[in-house]
Amino acid sequence: MKTIIEPFKIKSVEPIFITTVEERVQIIKDAFYNPFLIPAEKVLIDLLTDSGTSAMSSSQWAGMMIGDESYAGSPSFFRFENTVKDLTNMPFIIPTHQGRAAEKILFSVLGAKGKMVVSNTLFDTTRANVEASGAIGVDLLCPEGKLPNVPSDFKGNLDIEAFKSLIDKNGADNIAICILTVTNNSGGGQPVSMQNIIDVKNICKLNGISFFLDACRFAENCYFIKLREKKYADSSVEQIAKEMFSYADGCTMSAKKDAFANMGGFLALHNEDLSNKCKNLLILTEGFTTYGGLSGRDLEAIAIGLKEVLQEDYLKYRINSIEYLTNKLIKENIPVMQPAGGHAVYLDAKQFLSHIPIEQFPGQVLVTALFIEGGIRAVEIGSLMFGKYDSMNQLIPAQMELVRLAIPRRVYTQSHIDYVAEVIIEVYKKRDALKGLVITSEQPVLRHFTAKLAPVS
Template identity: 70%
Template sequence: MKTIIEPFRIKSVEPLLFTTKEQRKELLQKAFYNPFLLHADDVMIDLLTDSGTSAMSSAQWAGIMLGDESYAGSKSFYHFESTIQQLTGMPLVIPTHQGRASEKILFSIVGGKGKYIVSNTLFDTTRANIEYSGAEGVDFLCEEGKHPSIPAPFKGNMDVEAFEKFIQEKGAANIPLCMVTVTNNSGGGQPVSMANIKAVKAVCSKYSIPLFIDACRFAENCYFIKLREEGYSDKSVESIAHELFSYADGCTMSAKKDAFANIGGFLAMYNVELAKQCRNLLVITEGFPTYGGLAGRDLEAIAIGLNEVMDEHYLQYRIRSIEYLTEKLVAAGVPVMQPAGGHAVYLDAKAFLPHVPVDQYPGQALIGALYVEGGIRSVEIGSLMFGKYDADGKLIPAMMELVRLAIPRRVYTQSHIDYVAEVILEVFEKRNQIRGLEIVEEAPALRHFTAKLKPL
């Protein structure tokens, strides 16, 4: 059959709350033109993030009822631990309440002033935790990944040549860790090839630099490898995942993505001494090493979800859902990141709103317009999120100005996606009416979460 159906039945539903365009104009103004500050009840289709917003399965809900809430030595932890050990091959597993807690612990130990953490592209919280430690995050995205409209199969790849040149300039002793993000969230949800991971590993091994995987969307990345990389079409996603993790010395993961959970994360690694330091910090900040800030029920849900996500019927539906929306927009001439990524559709805000300069935050202006037009909440991945100021206070813009529409897993149907496309096309028709924004209040780190803006 040509039609790809949702590989599940809907067992429980949550009603949507509808608002009018006039109401949404007022609500956005009260939220200072930052959709993060909206109440969730005032959002009709919430594509702000795919993190923690998935629909859990009946098996996961059953697991929640089986959760062992013992403070120490919970059997739910051992289920969680063995699942991750089997998936990654890494013997040392440290639970955390979410991905950024794993990052905070890891970079508090390996980071510090004068250090560099290198990556294909770091996401916002990863970079913030690196910088909070005093270290500097440095991205080496491949050239094709910097051009949203040019299709290429693995636009999330790392520029290995630039990475090695950087090592030679700064010294391997000042680079305690390399982190490859799969899929590359900041770069359009684009996958990383196995060949690229092997090449990065070879450079890391040459200079004795540990390689960590940011594994939030590992299954989506592995499915792209199966679809697009020579030699993998007849391999299972599970076997591809085992190979991917085999090149790494450790990993971090937010279980709120590819494990379908509402909360949770983990660190996994081989290095006994590093794991000991991480657990010491975990006890201070998160909790005992067999729960790490999580309830036993959450540990159960994560363990079950990590196995469910490798179901290839699910992954086929998941990737095709993103392609479906991307294709509708491309057919109408809307500038989007191509090819479709794994978890989201990314609009090219710079091309969508060429009349809005980057220092007026075109991505943020566009997400406001999408909310007003149709109650859709999305997120800017551009100069509000990643921009910095030079010594004179002038904005140093981000590499790209994108708007991410992240599709929660197993939540919305095709008619919801058709509605999203309709809203985007309505906004595209009226794009010349959209004005830029200026910041009136911002935090020193991760400003996009709480920034207040006003129209120009």
């Protein structure tokens, strides 16, 4: 069958409020050309993020009704803890209110001034927490991952030879931690192969470097491994996931992604001494060790979601849906990350808007155009998000200029996705008329969340 059917039925709905082009021109102007500043009810299709925007299942909602809100020793925590232990085989489980809180705690303990944190690609909040600890984030994405329009099976991989060279040049003692993001969000939602995970683990073990996973989209990554690594074709996604976690010393996770929860995350560890240090910081900043800034209701929802996401009918639908939109755009010769990633479609803004200089943020221009044309909210993953300034205050561009359309889980139907494709195609036809943007106000850290921009005069 060619038609993708959702492996679920819709039991509850919420309205989408339709706006006109003229209204959206004023809305984006009032938001200073920043999608983060647009009120949600003024968005038709919200693809800003897949984090915390999933539709929870009837089982999750039912589970929330038995959530126990005891400050200490809640049975909801122990159900959550047992689920995470079963999945990761890590004995020390620390709940946090979301993934970046787990990152903040981990890097506050392991990071230090001048130390390096190595990754395939650090996402924005991860890098910010690394740098807040005084450490330096180093991205070692494989060469094929830097070519958006060239298909390859595992473009999220870490560059093994570059990692070895970094160790030889700087010494293993200067590397605080290596963390692989699975799937690689900033690299186009591309998966990391099990072989790459094993290779990275072996290098870390040989050099005494802690090896962690950023596991917020672990199930999507494992499904790609099942599809693309022959050795795992007959393995279940759950079996693949358990093997993947077996190579890591620990992991961080935002449960707002592959656990379908609207809030929550965790830090899982093997090392008891590290766990105790992290728990001390958890109590100081998040809450007691058996709730960590979460309600019992959230802990129940996460425990159920971590099991639901391993259902292969769901993962097949999820991956095929992203591929469906990607293929529609490829047929129209629209520059898009290939092959399709796990949670989002990534437009190559640098090629899409080749007439706009990088310092005028073509990705942000494209984000703005998508909203005006069709009320679609997306996010720039390029030089607005990741760009730095040199000593002369000149922009150091990001590695790629992408626009991410992150698809919330179990929220939109195929007709919504068809509409998204139509809007992108229409913007592509009008692309030559689009002009650049300049920043009028920005913060020194994570500027893309609150920056104000204006059209180039």
